[in-house]
Each structure stands twice: as structure tokens, then as C-alpha cells.
Amino acid sequence: MNPGMDAFRARLGGFAFGGDYNPEQWDRAVWDEDVELMRRAGVNLVTLGVFAWASLEPEPGRFTFDWLDDAMDLLHRNGISVDLGTPTAAPPVWLSHEHPEVLPVMEDGEVFGFGNRMHYDPTSPVYREHAARITTALASRYRHHPALAMWHIGNEYGPTAYTTAAAAAFRDWLRRRYGDLDALNDAWYTRFWGQRYSDWEQVGPPEVPRSWSNPARRLDFHRFVSDALLECFVMERDIVRSYRADLPVVTNFMRFHRQTDSWRWAAHEDAVALDIYPDPGQAGSHVAAALNFDLMRSLRGEPWLLMEQAAGAVSQWRVNHVKRPGRMRLGSYQAVAHGADSVLFFQWRAGRGGHERFHSAMLPHSGTRSRTWREVEALGRELPRIAAVAGSGSTAEVAVLFDWNAWWGLEVTHGLPRNDFDYPAIVTAHYRPLLEAQHAVDLVSFGSDFGRYRVVVVPNAYLVDDRCTAALEAFVAAGGTLVCSFFSGVVDERNQVRQPAYPGAFRRLIGAYIDEYAPLETSVAVRFADGCVASADWWQDSLHPETATVLATYLDGDLAGRAAVVTNSLGTGRVVYVGTRLDAGALRDTILDAVAAAGVAPVVRDAPPHVEATVRGGFLFLLNHSGTDTATVPATGVDLLTGASVDGAVTLEPLGVAVIETRS
Known part of the structure; x- marks a missing residue:
């Protein structure tokens, strides 16, 4: 149960519809037209104040809330609720001018200056002090305003800093994690290259690697950054809750955002929210979108909020394609289908200047005569027809593992047999066959309850912790089906190779050992037991079955005649292990055959993959x-x-x- 979100949905009468509204960027005369058109489009929620710090506090300690008072009052008179943002993602210039230490320093030592985006060091005590002050002022003033329906903390958290403050905070984080230097040295395996630390003051963030650098140190720094950003969120969350605790508190995640561990963050929010901009010029971008939507629903196991999307084109790609007629509607319903209880956009009115001056909006530069406006207005009229759906949940019998530690281990630590892994692309390749076969899918992490599912798919989980290994073994032993791909279970949470090696944590699961990992630069043929021939490339495990049965063998190459895919029984369950990168069709058939054998039915039958x-x-x-x-x-x-x-x-x-x- 989530009383805050239940009340939020009841207040709005179903789905939230609207987007970011920035009245401070427009003359007061424009506001009345905005609100009239919002009512015409069916807008019932807008997000205010996300980038308004300079407009709310133009000088240190001098607050100018009159304009926000007027905007809140105007919206309320017209039946439009407010998701009120703390503006702490956009510190004003006076803060960095008077306190340059609040600016981030990049990995190469260069200062990340004002005028960019995310121009703050999340570990800076000065930044946090001023962020707390503006948050307190907002919460105190607007806690009982009748328009207020939700608190929105910050925006798209992501800055990383390599400052003196960050170094001190990193050391404090490491002390809490490891306790003493001996434990840190052991975890980071500092005996290699003679990197042992003898004093905490010697420990700092990893610099730009001029040759190569300690992979465990880099991994821990990513964990630390996620936690440091989370501290900023929690600080502001606690402030607004101290003034008004019955309203939901959220922030906005981003599509495949590596910087922040969403599994850790979700427990600290009242609802998960997502900003997502699938590229309409990229074929199949709806697949990755669906994965992100399922991930958002899975983070808390309940409905979530689509906080930002584009009504048309964006401005960040090399070529910013316009959404063809019908695409915006389809994408909106796709989010709702996967658990979203809102359809919100960035932004309401297209901005005249700034970097995103050509970013689409609900109300484009061309106004109400535009196709985009007509589609937005039509969607706003149509969405209330499905109001009964809001708040409803979903169930799935298939889960795909997506964990930030697995991601960081593959992509940020270097020194692997190959260093061009793309974890989101890998997970998407394993998710696509399930989506296109109309299966319901949840996403899971190392700490999830696998026992809720019949099938768990684990794509390239190079790094896994002991609890995940134990949970997967228990899941399979109790009758579950595990589908696992190559280079999984190799290292522990410290990024150290498990002994005895290959595949370390998963040897009992897959019923085989691996004597070496062999990246491929060419493709090889693979024959399955039913006689079907497929191709494989990019990677080969040199597999040696122990209790496993061979499902497919290589027909050529250095491993000709050897196992490419195996299956193994453990307890009353089954494991399918894929030791190479199969072509898309073969991977699809391998996953779907395992799902069918586990007795999982699709949502509908006899539907095409699109x-x-x-x-x-x-x-x-x-x-x-x-x-x-x-x-x-x-x-x-x-x-x-x-x-x-x-x-x-x-x-x-x-x-x-x-x-x-x-x-x-």
C-alpha cells in the first residue's frame, strides 16, 4: 500500500497529464494563455520550479516568491495541481562566484564551470548548506498551498566531482564500508603494483588513468558517487517531509543512467519517476524503452511516473528526428501499459532560448495550429477514458537481471578480456525476444526475491555477490529455470576473480568449468542438437562440461567440436548457459524454448513480434x-x-x- 500515491491518484481522478512548466521564463501576460490552453488540453498537473533557483533567490538569502505565489494561485484557480520542485539542480551564479569550491572538478582536474548543466559538487558542504536553505524556504512557504500535490526533489541527479570535498567524503564512505585500512587494502588488492595505503589521507578519488588504474578503486568510487548523490536527495526529502509528510516525494531517473543505482534509490522515494527520450530515428528504440519502463515498475513493485518525454523532436542527438504522426501517442500508452500512472512531458511551452530552444513541447513555437498540439490535445481528451487503469499492478513469471554493480563491473573497471562491453545493449538483447513474444517481464537485482518467478534470465553478470549466487542456486534447486550468458559469475563484489576460477560463482549452476575466455574477431558456426545451425561471434568460453549436457557445439574455429551452449540440472530446476554471443535468432530461440519448457505462457498468442x-x-x-x-x-x-x-x-x-x- 502507498497511501500518498493513492491520494495523489484520487486527487487527479486517474492519470496525471501535463509537464514541466517554467513561467519564470515568460512575461506575466503569457500565463493566462498558458492556463487556458492547459485546460483545453486536459492538463491536470505541472511541475514547477525545477530550474528556478536564480529566480527564487536572486541574491544570497533574499527570496522573491511573489511570482511563484501568483503562478501557484493561478494554476489552482483553474483546477491544475502542482508537482513543486526544489531547484537545487541549477545553482545560481552568485553561489559559484562567491564559493567556487561548489563547482565540480572533472576527472582530468579541469573545473566544470558555470553555464554548463549539473554545475555543482554534490559533496560540497557549502552547496548542501545552500540547497537546504532554499528547500526549507520553499517547503515552509508552500506546504499548505491548495495546488501542491507532490514534492519533486532536484532533477536528473548525476554530477561527479574530484574535489577536495569529494576526496574527504570518499574516505568517510570507505571507512564506513571497510572499517580499517587493512580491509581496504585487501578489498582493493593493493599488493598488486605496490599500491598499499598506510594512511587514510593517502586515499583519494581515481584520477584519469594515464596507463591503467586499480579496478576495485574505480568500482568503489562509482558506488560512492551514487550514494553521495542519494545523500543530497535524502537531505532535501527529509526537509520537505518535515513540513508536509502526507504528499509523495519523488525525483526523476533517466534512461539507462549509469551514475545512480536505482535499486538503492527507489526505497527512499514514494514513487519511481523516469525521464526518457527514445530516438525516433533509431529502429527498435521502443524495445529499450519498454525495458526501462519495466525496470521502473520493478524497482518498487508498483506503478510509477513518466515524468518527462518529448512531444516531438529533442535536441541532444546528432540528428533530431521528429516523431511521425501517432508515435507520441503510442509511446505514451506504452509507458502506461508498463505501469506508468502519468503522461508528462518536457516541457509545456517551447523555450525561446537556451540549449533546448528547439526541443519540442506540448505547446510548440508554432502554437495551436501545429500537428504536435493537435496530437497533445487529442491525447489529453482520450486519456481519461482509461482512468480505471490507474493504480493497477502487473505480474510476471519471467525476470531479467539488471544490476548496477554488474554494470559498473563490466564497463568502468577495465582490464577485461575485452573492454567494449555495453551492458544496457546486452540486457536489451536478452529482453527483446521476451517482449516480441508478448511475455510479461520484471527486472530484478542481486537482492531480489527470485522465488516469485519461473524463469530468470541473467545477461553477462560478470560481477555477482554471494547473496545473488546463493539465491540463484536456491531458485533453481526449487524448480526454477535460469538462462545465463557468458562471462558471468567471474568476480566477487570486490572485483576479485573467484577461486577456483571460471565461472567462479556459477560453476555448480552451469555444471561446467571454463579454462579460458576467448574474444572473437570473426564469426563461427554453431549446431544445435536439433540440427539447426546458427552463427556466433564476439566471444567464446572454452567450456568443459562436468554435469552439464551439451545443447550446441561449434562447427569451426579453434573450439570446433566443443560445447557452445549447455544445460544442467540442479535440484528440480534447470540452467541453460550460453557460452558465446549467438546471433539474434538463435538467442531468441534459446530463451523462448527455455521459457516454454518452464510452462510460461505469453500474454497473448499468435501475435506478430511488432x-x-x-x-x-x-x-x-x-x-x-x-x-x-x-x-x-x-x-x-x-x-x-x-x-x-x-x-x-x-x-x-x-x-x-x-x-x-x-x-x-
């Missing part, structure tokens, strides 16, 4: 991601978007959506 199917409560979402092909999908019930009865099947137009209240 149709996405999810269930929330008693509501079936069907989304056609093809821009050219119609699709007929089995379904029975009432389509809430059209009011039409569906008896046995529904036809989806290209980019079409159906939300069916099922009769079963």
Missing part, C-alpha cells in the same frame, strides 16, 4: 509498433479507447493502440 501485449489489473494493452502493417490479435472484452466490444479478436492499425477491459 505487437506489444501487457496486462495491468484486468486491462489488456495491445500496441502495434509497425508504421505500415495492421495486426489482428486475439482478445475479448471492451476497448476503453473506442467503447467498442471486442469478441475474439481486435485489429490494430499501424501505430494503433487498444486498451481492453477483459471479461475473464
